Amino acid sequence: MIDKNVLKKNFSRNAVNYDTYAVIQKKMAHQLLKTISFEHKDTHDSINILDIGCGTGYFTEQLARCYPNANITAVDIAPGMIEYARKKLRSKKIEFLCADIEEVEINRKYDLIVSNATFQWFNQLEQTIIKLDAMLKNSGMLAFSTFGPMTFNELHRSYKMAADKLNLVIDSLPGQKFFSCEDLLNICQRSLADTSFSYKVAGLEKYEYEYFDTVRDFLKSVKKIGANNSNCDRKTIPALIKEMIKIYETTFTEGNRIKVTYHCIFLTVEKRKTDPV
Template identity: 85%
Template structure:
């Protein structure tokens, strides 16, 4: 369970650092945009777009370029992120809203609902996808990117190995859970496709991205610098365990004298093909 208050504070205080350190998130933004723009035929129309987890506005900028006449609502839970993003834009067609999309009452319908690298922070993902579907116009699209279970696999394996070596009952590393592509597709099929098979088309894509750091501490600092450090309600750690984990990581997962970090990137797209009865 994610502690949303901690999440807000972490991202707000690191808004100024985010664009410098969020290399993989930027790559995901461009891949997500490519997936969307290949499908949309109305890129010059005045469509309504909801950008969830807009952060510093990097993905919002890409949306503006691709859909210059769109009306965009950009939402983020962190006040610091919203404040930083607002400074980038002068267009009256972009409305910034500081809110938790899982809790917010949104009384509008959208042609396109998008989210880059945000869905992993949701506590009620299934209910939120149902909610977002209700906010889609007929023939609208929901498209998002998120992280899969192989993300930080080196860290997780090192943590488990450290626990085994020290004879600690570690359990999983106390961070948010990353769902697999199959699990995400299953949620969409169960709650959308299975209820109306002819009304939805669902597609997915998986990619792995890699980063390399001089030390594990450099890697952990980079995660902290974008505000993505542990926001889990259960954040207890053992210093001896962490020290051993770092030692194992730097021994077992080094390539060319640098430690390797895996990001498992998942892209999912739901096209809503319902038509209004005559």
């Protein structure tokens, strides 16, 4: 379970650092834009777009460039992120809303609902997909990117190895738990089963890698974008962390730098009205 209050504080206080350290999230943003095969809508049409988890507005700005006549609503849970994005994109036709998409009610229909690297922070994923579907127009599309279970694989393996070495029983990992692509496809299909619409659901997986001089540099980079552990059951055991770092730097290095894996997942859900029999 994600502690949303901790999440807000982490991202708000690190808004100024985000664009510098969010290297993988930027790559995901560009891939997500490629994934949106919105062929039935001309890029110059005045469509309505909802951007969930807009952060500093990096992906929002790409959307505004791709769809110059679009009416964009950009939502983020962190006040600091919204303030930063609003200042950066003040010349764009964008409406900013500071809110938790899982809680807020938006009485509007959208042609396109998108989200880059945000769905991993949801506590009620199925219910939220149902909610977003209700906000989609009959021929709309939901497209999002998120992280898969191999993300931070080296960190999690080092943590487990350290716990075993110290004879510690652990019931949580130092980072988020992520759904697989298959899990997400099933969740989408299950969430949308009881409607009068048909859906084309597709998934894409990619791996990205970063390299750091030390594990502490890697953990600092995660903290600098506000993405450090926001689980309600998060625990810190200094001896375990020290041993984990030692194992990580011994076991998972390439060219004298430690390796970090990012498992990136992209999903699209195209909505169509079912023809009457």
